[in-house]
Amino acid sequence: MIEFEGVSKIYEHNGNELRAVDQVDLSVNKGEIFGVIGYSGAGKSTLVRLVNLLEYPSEGRLLVDGEDLTQLSKPELRKVRKRIGMIFQHFNLLESKTVRHNVAFPLAISGVPKKDIDARVEEILEFVGLSDKARQYPDQLSGGQKQRVGIARALATSPDILLCDEATSALDPETTKSILKLLRRVRDEYNITILMITHEMNVVREVCDRIAVMEHGRVIEQGSIFDLFSQPEHPTTKNFVRTVMENEIPASILEGIENRGASRHIYRVTFVNESAGQPVLSGVSKSFEVEVNVLFGQITELQGIPFGHLVVELQGEDKEIVRAIDSIQRSVTVQEVKAHAG
Amino acid sequence: MQVNLMDFWPRILEATNQTLLMVGISLLAATLIGLPLGIALVVTKDGGLLENKPIFNALSSVVNFFRSIPFIILLVAILPITRFIVGSSIGTAAAVVPLVIFSAPYIARLVESSLLEVKSGVIEAAEAMGATPWQIIARVYIPEALSSIVLNLTIATIGLVGASAMAGFVGGGGLGDLAISYGYQRFETDIMIATVLLLVVIVQITQTIGNVVSKKIRRQ
Structure with missing residues (x-):
């Protein structure tokens, strides 16, 4: 569903080259929940933004559903973006709009008839469990509720892929759990492929099928969650595993x-x-x-x-x-x- | 101190009308110019939606140029332009032209700062949803910043009330002119006090309306 082939993102800064993403090969299968874990500055955020071309790759090839997005015209790209939902650490909701209008936004900009928008918004708010909050404004909601609105908005256009950029990092552990449960339902009920980045091992432990560990822009280790937990090889992976499970004998x-x-x-x-x-x-x-x-x-x-x-x-x-x-x-x-x- | 009551109220009333007219028309015209200019500044900026360095630099220089000229100098410096636009270089209408040229760049900067308050993440989210630059301007930037734009326009309006006091130089009339020519030059202190009080009232009312409208927009 998402394939990175030797993808790099290079920033020029005062003549210095910064490789935010360095020669990454990754492949995320359809219907899978794939986690990318790394410390801050590892290049995860850049990596996830490459998928919907919020960041343009400097090298390599990136295929989404077999399609190289860099070859598309701007209108074509916008069309493809409607099939890739995205949620964010700080939710990024429109503060001036109610929950209902936030969720309706991606549909409204696509010219969907109002009647269909209303029906879809109601359905998707029901799915995330916020039907009773439809007329409230984002600043009247808790963090977890805001992220549910974010998820509802991302799902409104029935995408094939959901990108999660540190989606639970601003939430407390209990709320994180409930959001992760919701994300799992998103995959199970809609068969949406999820690519999530995080710095929390307990997040990937909870929902991911496979994970990749990033450091200095590179993927240093990847595999199934069981492989990485039972046989972490790279020291950084070991450190991450240790955050949720003590692996070394004291x-x-x-x-x-x-x-x-x-x-x-x-x-x-x-x-x-x-x-x-x-x-x-x-x-x-x-x-x-x-x-x-x-x-x-x-x-x-x-x-x-x-x-x-x-x-x-x-x-x-x-x-x-x-x-x-x-x-x-x-x-x-x-x-x-x-x-x-x- | 002589008070000519027969004369007093009609003159005050006329001057108030002139002030409101000058400020109202100037505000409207300056907003029509300043709002798009402010939006253009934000979207052509480095990393903006429609990033364009040459356009941004040109707009920004023009805005800075006009903002650096003191109003009293602008007022006389552009007399030929004023005559060309309104057909006369004196009178209330003639005062509107320099007021617009004075406040449009100011409003552009105020609008720019309001729009820059919109969180970049919200813009990014809209881009990720496949919104066009125009949709982002119309459906994200403006609604998200509107409450702040209204507050900033209130500031611009009060600035206009102040600037309009200098309109006497081109025979624009208004409360400021009344205060100078009667209150100050002819020592009619009661006129001076009355006009200043009226200006205070106008500013208070403007600010209150601005606050209420801004608050209302935030929670429409």
Whole structure:
């Protein structure tokens, strides 16, 4: 649906070249929620603005639904923009217009008959749960309600794509959750492809199918949410994962392991999907002559599915431990933890 | 101090009429010129909707040129132009021409500053929705800035009331002229006090109307 092929955006500033977006290759599939995460200044905002040509790419090719937008005339571009909705961190609503007129705006500028506008506005306000606020002005609404108006406005023209520019960054955690839930419904019920940028890992964890991590204008890592959470490779990705889930074994526990000698059997057990709900470890201690001692661990939720890992120590005969590990490996991922490696 | 009551009120009334007429017509004409000029300044600016450096620089220079001439000098300097436009270089109508030339560039700057208050994000959102530059001007810039434009036009109106006091130089009449020629030069202090009070009342009423209308627009 959206394809970046070696896309760069270069700004000239006093003779210096600033590569805000640098050689990005990305491909967002239809009906997918794709997240781009990065610290501020990583180039995410520029990246998302390239999609609807609010920013013009300096290099590379960008295809939206197979079409290179840079080849279009201005009227053609405006037509395509009506199929790409966009929501913003600060909502960007018309303060002088009521909620109803804000949502009607994209339809009114397209020359849709008033009767059809009214029907569509009512329908879409119902969808975002703001039917009772139709006659209010934006400054009478809370942040979450304003973003709902933003979403309703973006959806009014029935777009194929929704771009989210830090859409939840100005909202509190509870409101963020409800907005993310709404975005997921947007995808599920209208099959709209969503590209969102954020600096909050808990946002992508909640809704994204796949994510890309950006730093200094480059995409440094990308993959499914489970891949990035279970095996983050780049230090920046690891930092982001750590903001929602402690992945490293704390120093105090490591110290304990070191001190008590190298003859201990310590493993990291990673749970994905339904395995997190199974009594894998207690089953092992019943079936084999081993004791399971949980040293450290964390279970979290990715897209509503439990995900996590435990660091456990198995105590018993070597032979039994090997058999036990064999058995656990059938349902979860197991890695031995070396005392010095952590 | 002699008070000629027979003479007093008719003269005040006539002068008030002249002031209101001069200010009203000048305001209307200056707004018709200044509003599009202010919009043009904003959209041709660096990073504007219809960015155009040569046009912006030209407009901005013209505006600055006229804004740097003191009104009293402008009034006499453009006498030939005034004569050409209204057919005479004296009288109330003749005073309107310099008043318009004086306040149109001022209004352009005021409108410009009102429009610049519209958040760039709102403009960006409209662009992302596929709005044309004209749609953005008519449906985003102007409605979003209207309340502030009204307040700024109120300031311009009060400036015009002040400037119109100098219209006596070209026989424009008005309250200011009355105060100078009778109140000051002929020592009729009661006329002086009455005209100044009237000017105060006019300014108060103008500002109040401006505030009310501006507030009303914000919540139409």
